[in-house]
Amino acid sequence: MSKTEVPYKIYLTEDEMPKAWYNLRADMKVKPAPLMHPGTHKALTAEELTPIFCEELVAQELDETTPFIEIPEEIRGFYKMYRPSPLVRAYCLEQKLQTPAKIYYKFEGNNTSGSHKLNSAIAQAYYAKKQGLKGVTTETGAGQWGTALSMACAYFGLDCKVYMVKVSYEQKPFRREVMRTYGASVVPSPSETTEVGKKILAEHPGTTGSLGCAISEAVEVATKNPGYRYVLGSVLNQVLLHQSVIGLETKTALDKYGIKPDIIIGCAGGGSNLGGLIAPFMGEKLRGEADYRIIAVEPASCPSFTRGTFAYDFCDTGMICPLAKMYTLGSSFIPSANHAGGLRFHGMSTTLSQLYHDGYMEATSVEQTSVFEAAEQFARIEGILPAPESAHAIRVAIDEALKCKETGEEKTIVFGLTGTGYFDLVAYQKYNDKEMSDYIPTDEEIAASVAKLPKVE
Numbered sequence: 373m374s375k376t377e378v379p380y381k382i383y384l385t386e387d388e389m390p391k392a393w394y395n396l397r398a399d400m401k402v403k404p405a406p407l408m409h410p411g412t413h414k415a416l417t418a419e420e421l422t423p424i425f426c427e428e429l430v431a432q433e434l435d436e437t438t439p440f441i442e443i444p445e446e447i448r449g450f451y452k453m454y455r456p457s458p459l460v461r462a463y464c465l466e467q468k469l470q471t472p473a474k475i476y477y478k479f480e481g482n483n484t485s486g487s488h489k490l491n492s493a494i495a496q497a498y499y500a501k502k503q504g505l506k507g508v509t510t511e512t513g514a515g516q517w518g519t520a521l522s523m524a525c526a527y528f529g530l531d532c533k534v535y536m537v538k539v540s541y542e543q544k545p546f547r548r549e550v551m552r553t554y555g556a557s558v559v560p561s562p563s564e565t566t567e568v569g570k571k572i573l574a575e576h577p578g579t580t581g582s583l584g585c586a587i588s589e590a591v592e593v594a595t596k597n598p599g600y601r602y603v604l605g606s607v608l609n610q611v612l613l614h615q616s617v618i619g620l621e622t623k624t625a626l627d628k629y630g631i632k633p634d635i636i637i638g639c640a641g642g643g644s645n646l647g648g649l650i651a652p653f654m655g656e657k658l659r660g661e662a663d664y665r666i667i668a669v670e671p672a673s674c675p676s677f678t679r680g681t682f683a684y685d686f687c688d689t690g691m692i693c694p695l696a697k698m699y700t701l702g703s704s705f706i707p708s709a710n711h712a713g714g715l716r717f718h719g720m721s722t723t724l725s726q727l728y729h730d731g732y733m734e735a736t737s738v739e740q741t742s743v744f745e746a747a748e749q750f751a752r753i754e755g756i757l758p759a760p761e762s763a764h765a766i767r768v769a770i771d772e773a774l775k776c777k778e779t780g781e782e783k784t785i786v787f788g789l790t791g792t793g794y795f796d797l798v799a800y801q802k803y804n805d806k807e808m809s810d811y812i813p814t815d816e817e818i819a820a821s822v823a824k825l826p827k828v829e
């Protein structure tokens with residue numbers, strides 16, 4: 373395809389937007405292992421999950437056979453306010469790199485939350501409202517999920533309680549104010565407001581917190597307050613389902629121009645943007661209709677796929693949540709406080725873990741200074757200030773494009789640009805001041821937290 377034929381931005385009409393989410397699990401021959409009860413070690417039933425999660429979301433969580441699930445009209449209406457998100461041909465970056473590769477990115481930062489998280493937040497708030505709940509609780513790490521959920525709850529008139537990892541709460545006071553502007557209450561985690569928070573504080577005084585701690589606190593508050601449920605912004609199957617809107621739009625846009633990607637790249641924290649972006653492509657791969665190289669990119673400081681163990685583990689530090697079979701560093705793993713780039717969850721989506729285990733995708737880890745180098749280069753050439761998380765994907769997209777330069781191959785690379793970095797300027801400041809360093813956990817550190825995995829036959 374010549375340069376004049378593909379526009380800088382491929383948009384879709386409202387009519388071309390997806391009307392149903394795609395449930396990747398329906399096409400998996402080996403399904404992801406079910407969530408397990410932490411006490412009995414039996415697969416969790418809908419009855420056991422409904423005290424924690426909204427009913428309809430539990431149904432979506434457990435559904436591994438229905439390939440397409442209709443997007444309710446109200447959610448499609450909300451999506452239309454900020455979607456379709458543009459698929460951008462990175463002509464300027466290609467030129468700067470002098471690469472024969474064709475680079476595209478799907479940009480999810482065009483909404484106030486600044487990331488793809490709103491795609492699932494609005495769906496989860498919708499189902500909570502439909503069930504007649506008063507409100508929802510959640511955790512947030514870098515703050516994007518909390519912001520997205522605050523926006524979604526404001527839209528549907530729900531109360532929203534956010535437990536924010538303490539290090540982020542302190543580093544990103546403006547994130548907190550955005551959430552409060554949308555009506556959410558924000559508590560730094562671990563806190564004295566929950567039993568599990570008090571316990572963690574007693575055991576680790578002065579801890580800067582972790583996503584795992586914040587999850588434990590949010591779940592405790594949801595289960596102790598009538599009319600509340602817990603919602604989660606990543607990892608779960610339901611979240612990957614909602615995020616399939618990213619991949620479905622990408623596929624429709626590429627198909628319009630007859631473009632077939634060779635390589636699809638996404639950053640991986642809990643796996644939701646990557647799972648969403650790759651969904652329809654992975655579906656084709658699973659059905660034997662097409663082949664793609666799919667690469668998950670994670671931080672070298674929190675390398676769940678590349679150095680983790682595929683086993684049942686807790687999703688939270690407090691060990692009160694269900695067990696999930698996933699690539700994990702152990703639920704007691706807390707990434708170094710010097711790690712500034714998000715993606716700090718110890719585990720990974722069960723769906724992506726199974727696909728990785730079965731050889732359908734690759735994973736690689738990158739160090740944070742090289743991530744910020746890529747972020748800076750991208751910002752200067754393509755104009756967008758990327759979220760550090762997104763810059764993990766940029767790093768590997770640039771590296772793959774540079775490989776094409778060496779070999780002369782005209783590969784088509786698609787990557788997920790999950791969000792913007794306006795609230796990550798403390799991290800950018802560290803990078804600009806050359807105070808950023810790379811921390812890579814030792815084998816001993818990982819072994820120590822992996823040794824604490826629950827014993828499951």
Ligand SMILES: *Cc1c(COP(=O)(O)O)cnc(C)c1O
Pocket residue numbers: 486487488489516517605606607639640641642643644645646714715759761762790791792
């Ligand atoms: C949350 C977030 C991620 C990582 O989460 P996933 O569930 O792995 O997608 C990546 N990028 C941005 C901008 C985020 O907010």
